[in-house]
Amino acid sequence: MPRSKEETIEFLHTLPLADVHRHFDGAVRPRTLWNLSQTYYSAIPGLDYDGFREKLSYDASRDRTLLDYLDKFHIPLQYTQFFDNIQTIAEEIAEDAYADGVRLLELRLNPTIHRRAGLTSRQVLTAVRKGLRACVRRHADLEAGIIVIAMRNHGGNMAKILLREVVGEMEQYHSGIGVVGFDIAGPERPFPPVLFVDTYALATTMGFHRTVHAGEDEGPRSVWDAVELLGAERLGHATSAGRDRELISRLAKDGIAVEVCLTSNVQTGAVDRLSDHPLPRFLEAGVPVCLSTDNPTVSGVTLAGEYATAIEMFDLSDDDVRRLVNMSRRHTFITSRENRSC
Numbered sequence: 207m208p209r210s211k212e213e214t215i216e217f218l219h220t221l222p223l224a225d226v227h228r229h230f231d232g233a234v235r236p237r238t239l240w241n242l243s244q245t246y247y248s249a250i251p252g253l254d255y256d257g258f259r260e261k262l263s264y265d266a267s268r269d270r271t272l273l274d275y276l277d278k279f280h281i282p283l284q285y286t287q288f289f290d291n292i293q294t295i296a297e298e299i300a301e302d303a304y305a306d307g308v309r310l311l312e313l314r315l316n317p318t319i320h321r322r323a324g325l326t327s328r329q330v331l332t333a334v335r336k337g338l339r340a341c342v343r344r345h346a347d348l349e350a351g352i353i354v355i356a357m358r359n360h361g362g363n364m365a366k367i368l369l370r371e372v373v374g375e376m377e378q379y380h381s382g383i384g385v386v387g388f389d390i391a392g393p394e395r396p397f398p399p400v401l402f403v404d405t406y407a408l409a410t411t412m413g414f415h416r417t418v419h420a421g422e423d424e425g426p427r428s429v430w431d432a433v434e435l436l437g438a439e440r441l442g443h444a445t446s447a448g449r450d451r452e453l454i455s456r457l458a459k460d461g462i463a464v465e466v467c468l469t470s471n472v473q474t475g476a477v478d479r480l481s482d483h484p485l486p487r488f489l490e491a492g493v494p495v496c497l498s499t500d501n502p503t504v505s506g507v508t509l510a511g512e513y514a515t516a517i518e519m520f521d522l523s524d525d526d527v528r529r530l531v532n533m534s535r536r537h538t539f540i541t542s543r544e545n546r547s548c
């Protein structure tokens with residue numbers, strides 16, 4: 207007899223889920239932002255809580271594209287410019303992830319966009335690190351790390367400057383919780399991977415693990431370039447890779463993992479319908495997949511819920527699910543798992 211949705215979630219919560227693609231800015235608790243809006247100033251005067259909350263989440267009746275999706279980040283950014291706010295929000299995101307069954311969390315953000323009130327990039331990351339650490343201290347079975355994002359639209363030079371600013375925040379310098387990886391995100395057009403060749407070479411030299419948002423709003427070429435020009439170890443979304451058999455074989459052969467975020471991929475228009483998603487093609491070909499959330503608040507999802515969606519849509523067995531969870535854990539960038547008590 208098939209499981210009910212509740213039984214499926216119960217089963218998923220027995221597994222040590224891993225979310226390696228979760229954005230800080232898209233995972234903020236709406237209630238926290240609302241409270242901050244009452245303390246500091248109201249971003250959009252005249253809204254009650256429900257109206258405010260609507261501005262933070264994707265709405266299929268109005269929103270269609272990646273740019274509509276990216277619009278949801280404007281309000282959180284007005285409040286995430288201050289050290290204490292960033293620390294509190296990071297701690298709450300980790301706590302929410304833990305309640306969602308996540309036992310390994312890679313949280314990503316671009317520090318530059320949190321500097322408008324005068325913080326440095328290192329201070330932004332210190333705030334995130336402190337928030338994550340506070341949560342990890344409460345939950346000994348939780349591992350956490352940070353991925354630093356450079357915005358594609360800020361260009362390659364800014365990305366290199368950012369790397370030099372944040373290298374001192376890597377996990378090995380901070381008792382096990384710190385920066386573990388580097389990523390580029392934001393509009394794919396007109397900012398192709400070729401603009402970031404020197405950046406990724408520098409990231410490699412500095413010892414950062416490397417992921418790349420690619421093939422979400424662009425064709426397979428962008429994914430090829432992320433692999434061949436940037437040396438990506440993982441790919442964010444890469445949905446268009448599903449249209450290129452040779453590329454799928456390459457990802458499988460080299461063990462390059464795809465961070466799959468099902469609901470987000472439908473909302474941004476990366477796929478037309480969930481049933482069109484290349485997830486089954488990736489799995490069949492042996493491409494490692496890390497099922498992730500992208501933006502729980504914006505997309506209105508949890509990781510366990512995304513697994514449940516995958517189970518239902520693609521008829522996954524319990525063994526398939528266990529394999530998926532293991533793949534995410536195997537492809538994590540977090541390396542220092544012990545000694546994170548101080």
Ligand SMILES: [Zn+2]
Nearest residue numbers: 229419442500
């Ligand atoms: Zn993303």
